[in-house]
Amino acid sequence: MRSTFRWLEVAFWLVLVAGYVLWPGKLPLASQVLIAGLFALSYDLVLGYAGILSLGHAAYFGVGAYTAGLLAAHGWGEPISGLMVAGLVAALVGFVTSPLVVRGTDLTRLMITTGLGLLLFELANRLGTITGGVDGLQGVEMQPLLGALRFDIYGRTAYGYVLVVVFVLFLAARRLVRSPYGLSLRGIRANPGRMRAIGCRVDLHLAAIYTFAAAYAGVAGALLTQTTQFVGLDVLSFGRSAELLVMLIVGGAGLLYGGFIGAAVFMIAHHVLSSLDPVYWQFWLGVCLIAIVLVGRDGILGAGRRLLTLRRRRPVTVTAS
Amino acid sequence: MNAVLRTEALSKRYGDFQALDGISLALPRGARHALIGPNGAGKTTLINALTGTVRPSAGEVYLGDERVTALRPEHRVRRGLARTFQINNLFPELTVLESVLLAACQRTGAALDAWRALEARRTEIESARAILRLLKLEGAEATRTRDLAYGEQRLLEIALALACRPRILLLDEPAAGVPRRESVALFEAIAGLPGDLTVLFIEHDMDLVFRFARRITVLVAGTVLTEGTPQEIATDARVKQVYLGRAA
Numbered sequence: 343m344r345s346t347f348r349w350l351e352v353a354f355w356l357v358l359v360a361g362y363v364l365w366p367g368k369l370p371l372a373s374q375v376l377i378a379g380l381f382a383l384s385y386d387l388v389l390g391y392a393g394i395l396s397l398g399h400a401a402y403f404g405v406g407a408y409t410a411g412l413l414a415a416h417g418w419g420e421p422i423s424g425l426m427v428a429g430l431v432a433a434l435v436g437f438v439t440s441p442l443v444v445r446g447t448d449l450t451r452l453m454i455t456t457g458l459g460l461l462l463f464e465l466a467n468r469l470g471t472i473t474g475g476v477d478g479l480q481g482v483e484m485q486p487l488l489g490a491l492r493f494d495i496y497g498r499t500a501y502g503y504v505l506v507v508v509f510v511l512f513l514a515a516r517r518l519v520r521s522p523y524g525l526s527l528r529g530i531r532a533n534p535g536r537m538r539a540i541g542c543r544v545d546l547h548l549a550a551i552y553t554f555a556a557a558y559a560g561v562a563g564a565l566l567t568q569t570t571q572f573v574g575l576d577v578l579s580f581g582r583s584a585e586l587l588v589m590l591i592v593g594g595a596g597l598l599y600g601g602f603i604g605a606a607v608f609m610i611a612h613h614v615l616s617s618l619d620p621v622y623w624q625f626w627l628g629v630c631l632i633a634i635v636l637v638g639r640d641g642i643l644g645a646g647r648r649l650l651t652l653r654r655r656r657p658v659t660v661t662a663s
Numbered sequence: 664m665n666a667v668l669r670t671e672a673l674s675k676r677y678g679d680f681q682a683l684d685g686i687s688l689a690l691p692r693g694a695r696h697a698l699i700g701p702n703g704a705g706k707t708t709l710i711n712a713l714t715g716t717v718r719p720s721a722g723e724v725y726l727g728d729e730r731v732t733a734l735r736p737e738h739r740v741r742r743g744l745a746r747t748f749q750i751n752n753l754f755p756e757l758t759v760l761e762s763v764l765l766a767a768c769q770r771t772g773a774a775l776d777a778w779r780a781l782e783a784r785r786t787e788i789e790s791a792r793a794i795l796r797l798l799k800l801e802g803a804e805a806t807r808t809r810d811l812a813y814g815e816q817r818l819l820e821i822a823l824a825l826a827c828r829p830r831i832l833l834l835d836e837p838a839a840g841v842p843r844r845e846s847v848a849l850f851e852a853i854a855g856l857p858g859d860l861t862v863l864f865i866e867h868d869m870d871l872v873f874r875f876a877r878r879i880t881v882l883v884a885g886t887v888l889t890e891g892t893p894q895e896i897a898t899d900a901r902v903k904q905v906y907l908g909r910a911a
Contacts, residue, residue, distance in 0.1 A: 536748075
């Protein structure tokens with residue numbers, strides 16, 4: 343089973359690298375799908391692994407997007423350092439807000455995260471002189487990547503840049519979920535009370551993953567800003583958080599790749615359906631989403647994994663000898 | 664007597680209901696102490712107050728010389744107080760080994776390691792496997808908890824508590840719902856635990872209590888009716904009248 347997954351993983355990333363050949367005319371869309379996938383991966387760490395239900399994760403995406411945008415608009419257009427600063431600022435906001443979020447139950451978490459998202463959205467709206475308000479932030483100009491590769495109109499540089507960043511962050515997330523800390527998160531999601539009874543400081547663990555995931559969301563937001571050279575208020579919108587939840591559920595939560603699959607399905611369906619039926623495309627999108635979730639209640643990836651598991655019914659376990 | 668676990672006038676009130684009323688207990692190192700009493704006597708409330716799940720209305724809890732009354736459950740575990748639950752309280756989707764590793768990694772601090780693979784944690788894995796061998800669960804280490812037989816799940820409850828490497832183990836009806844033959848085996852496993860481990864257990868099966876306990880405390884309506892050796896309890900007229908008499 344493990345070797346099957348390993349080959350599928352290798353194939354997944356090879357297909358993305360081959361994107362330059364497979365979909366050369368769609369590289370800007372592919373970059374956006376990857377960015378949405380990274381954002382969904384960040385949410386997967388929070389919801390799929392730690393069990394924190396949030397409807398305000400766009401807050402950290404937006405903080406990263408505006409940080410990168412403001413840096414670039416004020417002369418700091420170097421992409422990699424801008425990305426790091428954006429991730430750090432989003433992590434800081436995540437850390438500061440984490441005590442509000444990690445305590446309580448699903449309902450209180452939903453309310454608090456929704457409130458935080460709305461609060462930051464309105465803050466960005468009110469601070470129009472800094473953020474550009476409803477018109478969006480103007481004057482975002484990126485310097486060439488590594489001092490040599492300009493962000494071209496066909497999105498070739500952007501796609502490579504996004505792919506490398508997403509791959510590196512994915513590898514780090516993969517290590518995390520397979521570590522003892524990752525196991526603790528799964529324990530907390532399943533039974534936080536029992537985790538306390540074996541000595542786990544649940545709030546500390548949750549605050550740490552929430553901060554980490556906020557950094558990932560911030561990097562995703564910064565990537566969007568840097569590759570489109572624009573930031574609008576929608577990066578902080580409630581709709582973006584809700585779409586994120588849909589993407590993850592469609593792809594499959596708690597499976598690492600679920601966010602990428604969900605983001606791809608959601609964004610490609612959005613793209614295709616809106617060209618087929620520009621007026622009522624959301625109706626058809628709704629039909630598709632309901633059908634996907636009804637067929638596989640743990641998402642596309644969950645359904646796929648169940649099919650593979652049927653062939654060899656054995657639980658995944660620690661293999662140390 | 665140098666008590667490793669002690670309470671002083673521990674009380675808990677829920678509105679008008681006095682669940683615990685001035686309980687004073689002292690357990691020495693290596694004790695095998697049973698807590699018995701009719702339903703509603705306050706046995707589980709006492710365990711909850713000892714572990715910090717329930718905040719007492721009055722009184723104190725001590726681990727050795729340290730007062731821990733205000734400490735949260737996870738901090739008491741780190742000081743050597745572990746428990747099991749009356750109703751299985753496990754991780755259904757995790758395997759048996761993963762479940763025990765969870766507790767072992769909490770104890771060693773490995774649970775905060777977000778970089779090394781779980782498989783690389785040899786010390787914790789060996790420690791978890793030793794506990795599974797002690798409880799004869801080694802054959803089930805790769806089985807998901809939800810697929811375990813009920814009696815095995817009761818043993819896994821104990822395995823999780825043991826992986827915290829406690830000085831004091833509180834067992835809340837460890838044999839609840841377990842068929843008679845399996846419950847004897849389960850208590851034999853408990854009897855085989857290290858001699859320096861202090862064990863306080865709640866049990867309704869009097870045969871098991873008199874077979875495995877060295878001392879017994881009888882709780883009635885939130886107060887200690889009496890405490891003594893199994894022989895003393897068996898011949899105590901008040902116990903016969905209030906508890907054993909009714910049970911017979």
